Amino acid sequence: MNDNLGLSAEERSAGGKSSNRALRRDGAIPGVVYGGSDSPIKISILEKDLVKAAESPSFATQILKMNLGSQSVDVVVKELQRHPATSRFLHADFLRVDPDSKITLSVPVRFLNEETCVGVKMHGGQINRLINDIEVICLASSLPEYLEVDVENLDVGDNIFLTEMSLPEGVEILSLTRGDDQDQAVVSVTEARVMEVDEPEVELEEGEEGSGTKAATHLDEMNLDGRNITGISHTRGSGYMFGLQSGLPIEGLSWDELRAKDFDDRLQAIHDETFCESLVAEAREPKSCGIPLQKVYFLGLDEAPDHNSAHNLIELSKSAGEHWSETFLRLSRDSQGRGLFNWRMFGGNLKEQGDLFSSEHLIPGLGDVGAHVSQIMDGGWSSFILSHYVRETGVFTLPQAIKRMTADPAAVIGLKDRGILKEGMKADINVFNPEQVTELQAVLVNDFPGDAPRYIQRARGFKATVVNGRINVLDGEPTGARAGQVLRHQ
Numbered sequence: 001m002n003d004n005l006g007l008s009a010e011e012r013s014a015g016g017k018s019s020n021r022a023l024r025r026d027g028a029i030p031g032v033v034y035g036g037s038d039s040p041i042k043i044s045i046l047e048k049d050l051v052k053a054a055e056s057p058s059f060a061t062q063i064l065k066m067n068l069g070s071q072s073v074d075v076v077v078k079e080l081q082r083h084p085a086t087s088r089f090l091h092a093d094f095l096r097v098d099p100d101s102k103i104t105l106s107v108p109v110r111f112l113n114e115e116t117c118v119g120v121k122m123h124g125g126q127i128n129r130l131i132n133d134i135e136v137i138c139l140a141s142s143l144p145e146y147l148e149v150d151v152e153n154l155d156v157g158d159n160i161f162l163t164e165m166s167l168p169e170g171v172e173i174l175s176l177t178r179g180d181d182q183d184q185a186v187v188s189v190t191e192a193r194v195m196e197v198d199e200p201e202v203e204l205e206e207g208e209e210g211s212g213t214k215a216a217t218h219l220d221e222m223n224l225d226g227r228n229i230t231g232i233s234h235t236r237g238s239g240y241m242f243g244l245q246s247g248l249p250i251e252g253l254s255w256d257e258l259r260a261k262d263f264d265d266r267l268q269a270i271h272d273e274t275f276c277e278s279l280v281a282e283a284r285e286p287k288s289c290g291i292p293l294q295k296v297y298f299l300g301l302d303e304a305p306d307h308n309s310a311h312n313l314i315e316l317s318k319s320a321g322e323h324w325s326e327t328f329l330r331l332s333r334d335s336q337g338r339g340l341f342n343w344r345m346f347g348g349n350l351k352e353q354g355d356l357f358s359s360e361h362l363i364p365g366l367g368d369v370g371a372h373v374s375q376i377m378d379g380g381w382s383s384f385i386l387s388h389y390v391r392e393t394g395v396f397t398l399p400q401a402i403k404r405m406t407a408d409p410a411a412v413i414g415l416k417d418r419g420i421l422k423e424g425m426k427a428d429i430n431v432f433n434p435e436q437v438t439e440l441q442a443v444l445v446n447d448f449p450g451d452a453p454r455y456i457q458r459a460r461g462f463k464a465t466v467v468n469g470r471i472n473v474l475d476g477e478p479t480g481a482r483a484g485q486v487l488r489h490q
Contacts, residue, residue, distance in 0.1 A: 007053050007075075008067045009033075009043040015450055018260040024090070025256075031092035032450055033066070033075060038096070042450065043068065050089055054080070058145040061107050063097060074098070074140070076105060083375075091452065099141035104174055106133045107144055111187060113152035119189035125156040131186045134162070138171040147171075149186055159185040184414065212355030219359045230412050231362045235353065235381045236307040236388070238367060239345030240291065241299075244270065244337040246444045246453065247375065250289050250325070252282025267337040270329050283325030291343050293324055298331055299340045303460075304438045307384070308350055313341060340442060350388070354395040363409050364389070373448075377455035380439025386461075387438050398434055427469040436461030 009031070012019075020030040028044040053059055059077065066073045075094040083090055097103055109132055119125035134147055147167065149160055162173050163183045175182040215231075222229050242249055244266050248259050254275065258266055269275050282288060296313040300306035311319070317327040331339045346366075347353055357364055364385055367378025382405055389395040396404065410419025418426045442455045458476060465473035470483035 005053055005056055005059065005062065006065045006067065007045065008049060009045045011069060012042045012044050015042055017262075017446075017451070017453070020091070021256075021259055029089045029092055030450075031094065033068070033073065033094045033096060034078065034449075036096035036098065040449065041068070043094075045092060047089060050092060054089075061105060061145050062143060063099070063140055064094070066094065076103065076140070076143070081374075082372075091450075093449075097140040099139065101140060102137055103140050103143065104135060104137045105143060106135045108133045108146045109186065110146040110148050112148055112150045117151045117154055117189065119154050119156040119158065123156050123191075125189045125191055127151060127154075128188045128190055130188060131162075131184070134186075135174040136167075136171050137174050137177065138168075142168065142170045144168050144171060151187055151189070154187070154189045156189050156191050159188045161185050210352075212349075212352035213358070216356050216359035216362060219361050223361050229361060230408075231359070232366045233353065233356055233362060233364060234347030234366045234378070235364045236350060236384050237297065237342055237344035237346070237348040238376065238378050239295075240343040240372075240375050241340050241377060241442065241455070242343075243340040244332040246340070246455075249291050250283055252279070252285070252288060254278040254282050263337060270332055270337075276329055279329065280323055280325045284323060295345070295348070296341050296343050297348075299342055299441065301331075301335050301339065303440055304387075305340070305342075305380075305441050307342075307388075338441065338443070350393075354389060354393060357389065357395055357404075363412065364404055365409065373454035374444070374452070377442040377457050379455075379457040380442075380459060383437050383439035383459040383461070386432070386434060391434065391437075427466055429464075429466040431463040431466070433461045433463070 012023075012030070023030050023044050024047075027047050029047050029050055031043045031045055033041045033043055053064070060080075061076075063074050063076055066075050074097050076097055078093040078095040079091075080089060080093075081091040082088065095103070109129075111127070111129060114120070114127055117125075117127060120127060136144070136147070138144075147165065149165060151160070154160065161183050162176055163180060165173070165186065167173070175184075219229065219231050240247075240249075245263055248255055258269055258279065261269060270279075293313050297309050297311070298306070298313065298316065300309070313324050313327060317324040320327055320330075322330070328341070356362055365381060367381045368376040369379050385396070385401050385405065386398075390398050390401045407419040410416075417424075418428060421429070438460045440458045440460060442457045444453050444455055446453050448454055460476075462473070463475065464471050467481075468483040468485075470481040471479055472481040472483060473479065
């Protein structure tokens with residue numbers, strides 16, 4: 001492990017969204033230090049200092065010396081939140097550590113001697129990196145910057161498993177502490193197959209007419225040629241969401257004033273005609289909004305989000321004879337502030353997505369559910385498959401859709417005890433009414449530490465969710481049962 005990196009921070013008393021935004025405007029990043037016997041401490045770090053520290057390859061996997069006022073605290077990075085569009089830091093969480101106490105942390109894997117691998121150099125194989133980071137448990141003072149895996153002697157057909165890795169003294173792989181049945185391959189060498197193409201492929205942009213069919217056909221052809229390739233895709237439009245209840249990606253002093261208010265005060269403010277005039281005036285300034293409004297779509301006023309709208313925010317405003325910011329404010333008022341706007345960064349054309357799913361080698365289900373929790377919400381994708389692609393368009397039959405969402409992904413990632421209803425398998429079951437299943441509009445809540453926000457999304461039509469044989473959700477409400485297990489890198 002390298003010498004500890006240094007990081008200076010200041011304790012802050014204020015919390016909440018308005019104070020956090022004020023910090024960011026002043027070039028600082030809000031954060032929290034958790035852990036140990038002491039209470040959590042709200043901190044602020046200069047953005048430039050955090051950016052510089054994060055340039056170190058070992059930043060996320062080594063003990064940091066944090067100068068906090070007159071005291072020095074040993075910490076490790078717990079979580080770094082970034083803006084989905086700009087990648088700028090938004091929030092930083094750190095965990096206090098005692099060099100003599102054990103901690104759990106994900107450590108990157110470094111693969112050695114790939115260029116001299118026997119299977120590649122002598123027999124034309126290819127290396128498949130199956131795991132890129134591993135969660136370990138060890139004394140904080142023994143935390144490695146990375147784990148090494150030497151592939152030089154691997155031939156075609158060979159693997160290296162977690163149980164075969166050489167670990168630094170005192171370091172254990174967390175999953176293996178639960179038993180050897182948690183073992184899995186870290187890297188493999190397989191035979192390389194090259195598909196000959198008679199004509200150069202013509203690339204189509206996502207959403208372009210014919211792109212779904214073309215991509216599905218190409219995927220099928222590669223598998224017919226002997227490759228074992230499975231794709232994964234979004235099921236409907238996905239990307240950054242904003243609205244009165246959440247982020248407001250518009251620059252201006254009046255917009256800053258609006259951002260500083262809580263939800264109820266925001267809703268009251270947009271009913272003030274004079275204040276709205278100032279908001280619109282600032283929005284009319286060049287480059288007032290940092291996202292492409294021609295790709296922003298209103299998710300509607302109904303109970304379920306509208307992912308099929310063909311009219312973006314610019315088109316909606318033109319048809320109404322108003323500026324796009326006026327449309328935003330009007331729809332926000334009409335929805336009592338709950339209306340959301342979606343920047344369709346991925347999967348925006350449902351017709352092309354349906355054509356894409358014609359390939360049996362394509363699994364629907366790609367989404368951002370656990371990373372950008374305050375900017376993106378894809379939690380309803382499975383409900384959308386059942387409502388849109390089964391019930392409304394018939395792209396899948398119900399059995400086909402269920403297989404694509406359960407057995408197929410379980411097989412691809414090697415979960416041999418899940419994915420089908422069979423004696424001896426894990427009893428993970430959803431009980432639902434296929435005629436009623438619908439994803440509902442996302443809602444922003446502030447239930448994370450420090451009142452940090454996240455989107456949640458519920459669904460209609462589900463009776464119960466069973467995990468490992470125990471009902472953990474009944475009629476849309478948690479029962480308190482927690483029979484599941486976190487699956488990492490499996």
